[in-house]
Amino acid sequence: MNIYDIAKLADVSIATVSRVVNDSSKVNDKTKEKVLRVMEENHYTPNVFARGLGLNSMKTVGLVCPDVSDNYMAKAVAYLEKNLRGYGYDCILYCSGYDEEDKRQAVELILQKRIDALVLIGSNYAGGRDEETSYINEVAGQIPVFMINGYIEGENIYCTLADDYQAVYDATEELIFAGKRRILFLSNSESFSAMQKRKGYEDAHKNHGLPVLEELRLYTENSIHGTRDRLLLCRNLVFDSVIATEDGMAVGALKYARARGISVPGEISVVGYNNSELSISCEPELTTVDARGEILCKSAIDSMMSLLGGEKIRQKTMIKCHLIKRHTTDF
Structure with missing residues (x-):
């Protein structure tokens, strides 16, 4: 039995339990009585952490x-x-x-x-x-x-x-509504956030009856030139739009389009992520998700x-x- 168990049983915060342990005047009598009763019923002996939590703060x-x-x-x-x-x-x-x-x-x-x-x-x-x-x-x-x-x-x-899943789902859906059918997904990690974004991308395809193609999920470094060069090496990769999990990769896709003479957004559309300074320092300025x-x-x-x-x-x-x-x- 620890301070968290007592807090849960008494339906109060752990800081409140600590204040009761330390006989703080900030806890009303009714709450104090309830916490003390739960402690007694469960034979709880406060430890040093419980005595110090919420008090003597170093700020x-x-x-x-x-x-x-x-x-x-x-x-x-x-x-x-x-x-x-x-x-x-x-x-x-x-x-x-x-x-x-x-x-x-x-x-x-x-x-x-x-x-x-x-x-x-x-x-x-x-x-x-x-x-x-x-x-x-x-x-x-x-x-x-x-x-x-x-x-x-x-x-x-x-x-x-941030609701990364819904943000990428919505962006993918916008591209699908615009007639895009080969949407390239650029990612640089397998973090929790990246996996949520990927799931949003995949679910949008599935819910619109479109296949999720492995060839259109590309792992690359979060670097403008690195992404550009990675795409230039993929000579047989055909796509009509890009969703990147970071703005740097999206700008790299724009650099690739410029190098190949592909018009944006005429021939391909590009969506980035994070609404960073990069998104307004490129030409054309980047559509991107603001993760707030x-x-x-x-x-x-x-x-x-x-x-x-x-x-x-x-x-x-x-x-x-x-x-x-x-x-x-x-x-």
């Missing part, structure tokens, strides 16, 4: 991301830091890289600091093929864990994520502050994406 949150040089990650860190500062919190940032063991070690290292909560930025922490996430559940046994654009089920894990990173980060921090303040919060919050239509599509 510090740990942030971990794979690579701060990545545009999406850099913006997320900036948004999170700004929102944390607005609540009077500092943050500690660790960059873990993408290797599974490196991610695990980065989380272990930041956990050695005295932090009130941990934020994992990006879907790479949510597992993918053959990736283990049990270490995140272990961390959540000590402090609340918040995931930005990733999802893991578990006690004390709270996920705020700032809203994701603000929502996660607002939820965190509610939890640390003793309130119950949802474990999963889904944010709707927006398709920004520009000049690489004609729908």
Whole structure:
């Protein structure tokens, strides 16, 4: 029996249980009596974590991301830091890289600091093929864990994520309605987010009675020139449109079209993802999905502050994406 079990049985937050343990005046008598009764019935003895949770806060949150040089990650860190500062919190940032063991070690290292909560930025922490996430559940046994654009089920894990599946489903459907039948799907990873995007792409095809062709699912690096060169090497690949899981790959597809003398959007349409600066620095300007990173980060921090303040919060919050239509599509 632990603090999470007591909180669940009493139908209160873990922070509320901690306040009862510490005899805080912030808990009303009725709630305090209910929690104490559940503790007594279950012979619960508070440990050091229960006594400290929600109290004696260092007002510090740990942030971990794979690579701060990545545009999406850099913006997320900036948004999170700004929102944390607005609540009077500092943050500690660790960059873990993408290797599974490196991610695990980065989380272990930041956990050695005295932090009130941990934020994992990006879907790479949510597992993918053959990736283990049990270490995140272990961390959540000590402090609340918040995931930005990733999802893991578990006690004390709270996920705020973009609806990547629906965004790509809708974009694919728009292309199908526009008469496109050979839609190339460009991806650079098998992260949770990438797999949701791929499923949206595939389901849109299936629901419109179209085959999902393996040859039209292409794995490439998230690089403009790398994607361009990869497509130039695929001389027998025929497609009339592109959906990329990152804007960099979409711009690479535009570079490929320019090199081959293919008109955009006349002969092929191109859709990117993330609504980054790249989407408006190319010609023609790129139709792209706005995953609303700032809203994701603000929502996660607002939820965190509610939890640390003793309130119950949802474990999963889904944010709707927006398709920004520009000049690489004609729908």
